[in-house]
Amino acid sequence: xxxSNEANYLKTIGHYHPPTQDAEDKFFGNQxxxxxxxxxxxxxxxxxxxLPPSLPFGALVRDVLPLLYGEHPEFEQIDWQRVKWFDSNDxxxxxxxxxxxxxxxxxxxxxxxVTPALEGSRNHIDTQTxxx
Amino acid sequence: xxxxxxKKKKLGLKPRYAVMTRxxxxxTSYQPMDKVFPYDDFEGIKIHDWDKWEDPFRLTMExxxxxxxxxxxxxxxxxxxxxxxxxxxGVSDARYINALKLFIQGxxxxxxxxxxxxxxxxxxxxxxxxxVAAQMQSIDELRHYQTQAHTISHYNRYFNGMHDNIRxxxxxxxxxxxxxxxxxxxxxxxxxxxxxxxxxxxxxxTNLLFVPFMSGAAHNGDxxxxxxGFSAQSDESRHMTLGIECIKFMLEQDPDNVPIVQRxxxxxxxxxxxxxxxxxxxxxxMLPKRVMSWKEAWEMYAESNGGALFKxxxxxxxxxxxxxxxxxxxxxxxxxxxxxxxxxxSHAAAFHTWVPNADEMDWLAEKYPQSxxxxxxxxxxxxxxxxxxxxxxxNQHLPMLCQVCQVPMMFTEPGDATKICFRETEFExxxxxxxxxxxxxxxxxxxxxxxxxxxxxxxxxxxxCYPDDINPxxxxxxxxxxxxxxxxxxxxQDNGDFDASQDRQxxxxxxxxxxxKEA
Numbered sequence: 001x002x003x004s005n006e007a008n009y010l011k012t013i014g015h016y017h018p019p020t021q022d023a024e025d026k027f028f029g030n031q032x033x034x035x036x037x038x039x040x041x042x043x044x045x046x047x048x049x050x051l052p053p054s055l056p057f058g059a060l061v062r063d064v065l066p067l068l069y070g071e072h073p074e075f076e077q078i079d080w081q082r083v084k085w086f087d088s089n090d091x092x093x094x095x096x097x098x099x100x101x102x103x104x105x106x107x108x109x110x111x112x113x114v115t116p117a118l119e120g121s122r123n124h125i126d127t128q129t130x131x132x
Numbered sequence: 133x134x135x136x137x138x139k140k141k142k143l144g145l146k147p148r149y150a151v152m153t154r155x156x157x158x159x160t161s162y163q164p165m166d167k168v169f170p171y172d173d174f175e176g177i178k179i180h181d182w183d184k185w186e187d188p189f190r191l192t193m194e195x196x197x198x199x200x201x202x203x204x205x206x207x208x209x210x211x212x213x214x215x216x217x218x219x220x221x222g223v224s225d226a227r228y229i230n231a232l233k234l235f236i237q238g239x240x241x242x243x244x245x246x247x248x249x250x251x252x253x254x255x256x257x258x259x260x261x262x263x264v265a266a267q268m269q270s271i272d273e274l275r276h277y278q279t280q281a282h283t284i285s286h287y288n289r290y291f292n293g294m295h296d297n298i299r300x301x302x303x304x305x306x307x308x309x310x311x312x313x314x315x316x317x318x319x320x321x322x323x324x325x326x327x328x329x330x331x332x333x334x335x336x337x338t339n340l341l342f343v344p345f346m347s348g349a350a351h352n353g354d355x356x357x358x359x360x361g362f363s364a365q366s367d368e369s370r371h372m373t374l375g376i377e378c379i380k381f382m383l384e385q386d387p388d389n390v391p392i393v394q395r396x397x398x399x400x401x402x403x404x405x406x407x408x409x410x411x412x413x414x415x416x417x418m419l420p421k422r423v424m425s426w427k428e429a430w431e432m433y434a435e436s437n438g439g440a441l442f443k444x445x446x447x448x449x450x451x452x453x454x455x456x457x458x459x460x461x462x463x464x465x466x467x468x469x470x471x472x473x474x475x476x477x478s479h480a481a482a483f484h485t486w487v488p489n490a491d492e493m494d495w496l497a498e499k500y501p502q503s504x505x506x507x508x509x510x511x512x513x514x515x516x517x518x519x520x521x522x523x524x525x526x527n528q529h530l531p532m533l534c535q536v537c538q539v540p541m542m543f544t545e546p547g548d549a550t551k552i553c554f555r556e557t558e559f560e561x562x563x564x565x566x567x568x569x570x571x572x573x574x575x576x577x578x579x580x581x582x583x584x585x586x587x588x589x590x591x592x593x594x595x596x597c598y599p600d601d602i603n604p605x606x607x608x609x610x611x612x613x614x615x616x617x618x619x620x621x622x623x624x625q626d627n628g629d630f631d632a633s634q635d636r637q638x639x640x641x642x643x644x645x646x647x648x649k650e651a
Contacts, residue, residue: 045531132511
């Protein structure tokens with residue numbers, strides 16, 4: 001009667017195998033990509049975008065990030081040569097000519113970037129200036 | 133010809149209760165009991181003697197109808213009087229109505245879900261005592277939904293953002309937070325359901341939901357809401373008793389139940405706490421006349437009351453929920469983080485937001501000396517400045533969500549309010565992201581349950597949130613407009629900034645005030 005369904009990672013009274021809601025093939029050829037500019041909390045949360053896996057990293061920086069973060073007063077001052085990039089918590093050095101896929105950034109990867117000297121809300125604490 | 137019959141002696145209270153509740157139950161004989169009641173052992177909870185269940189409230193159906201009927205009569209008299217006297221004109225400020233919108237959108241549908249959940253529990257427990265209690269609660273919850281809908285329908289005649297709450301509950305991004313919370317609870321077994329709703333939510337956290345809304349209503353001149361609140365509150369005390377009774381019963385029946393119950397308490401405390409983020413925001417930002425801060429409410433109702441409760445349960449081998457310390461740390465932050473989120477996504481919600489005025493900012497700074505000026509004021513000032521320049525800021529891109537609580541990933545690292553808290557794991561070669569250690573732990577224990585989560589942002593990108601006349605692969609130049617069409621929300625009328633709202637203009641007009649600023 002009772003199915004102790006440990007192998008299924010869920011206790012149920014019968015067979016139950018729900019589908020994975022966000023499988024990669026459901027996004028019309030795109031992959032979900034999460035983006036976060038660390039410490040810049042005017043944007044309440046990181047972003048989620050469907051992007052083609054073939055998108056060159058340079059295009060992400062040139063075309064996508066300004067749409068997301070361009071309204072932040074610190075955005076224009078970013079020196080892209082000095083930016084530190086993270087694939088979740090792992091540092092990586094991007095090649096602007098290569099695609100997301102070439103960087104090993106797959107479906108539902110989280111790309112974080114840190115901009116030294118432009119530290120958003122963190123800056124505020126040190127300097128007591130208006131920052132967010 | 134009537135023959136005089138001898139009048140039967142009425143039964144005393146106690147035997148009558150026994151006859152009219154447990155006495156109505158029987159053991160099945162055509163089918164084995166465990167086939168008729170398949171739900172109450174698959175969770176692993178061991179029950180040896182259902183007769184040890186102490187009925188939390190000795191109430192028969194007959195008495196129940198009588199009490200509830202009386203309460204409804206009083207409530208509906210107040211609602212009628214409120215409508216006849218144009219009670220909506222007496223509220224402190226039209227901004228207050230947005231707290232009611234949040235209530236009818238996000239809380240009332242949970243009453244209906246509770247009705248369904250307790251109906252299920254009331255059928256599927258083997259023990260007759262708990263079945264009767266769950267059945268009564270099921271009817272209570274249906275009554276709560278009805279009285280809330282009837283009370284708030286008066287406001288719906290005059291204000292936007294209240295006309296389609298059930299449709300919104302099934303579709304709109306922020307309402308997936310309460311919806312998924314309750315669906316998680318009632319898709320568990322009956323014991324987990326009672327631990328989730330009766331214990332963790334009603335017993336431990338309910339004061340944090342009802343007190344802010346109801347005292348908020350009282351302070352802001354909304355007597356209709358106060359009245360349905362009181363009418364529901366007297367049922368809540370029964371519901372809380374059911375919660376604590378169920379916990380003690382499970383813990384006393386078998387020591388093997390203890391770790392299962394502990395895991396559920398860890399899970400449901402955290403899920404309930406995350407859900408209450410919406411209440412925290414309402415309390416600190418949406419009440420023109422404030423009652424107490426979220427932080428004060430948390431300290432009073434969670435830290436002192438809850439602390440005592442878990443000390444009491446220690447004799448069964450139960451400790452405080454795992455997320456307790458992180459929840460206490462969050463009291464300085466979550467309301468501000470939530471308001472910032474709704475402020476910037478206000479064009480996609482079904483209520484209005486605003487930058488707090490100078491007095492309100494002072495109040496926030498006073499109530500949150502550790503966090504408000506340091507972390508949150510500057511972004512509100514910045515948005516206020518933009519608004520002064522007629523550049524009201526809306527965030528046009530969709531946020532990343534937590535896989536379990538479904539809240540946008542707006543919570544910061546415990547101990548560091550400048551960094552978003554990220555956690556992730558992999559399951560069957562796919563990544564999953566979480567807002568906290570505790571949401572991650574809920575996932576890793578039952579990943580199969582949460583891989584099916586209907587995350588609103590991902591659903592938009594799958595094309596599932598557009599009207600039928602839209603090609604989901606290319607939704608046109610304004611996908612947000614199409615999503616709002618699917619939601620059934622009128623952009624700029626049901627949402628956006630309060631300053632520019634029809635609600636504000638109308639309210640000013642009804643009170644004979646000159647509008648401060650035209651929309």
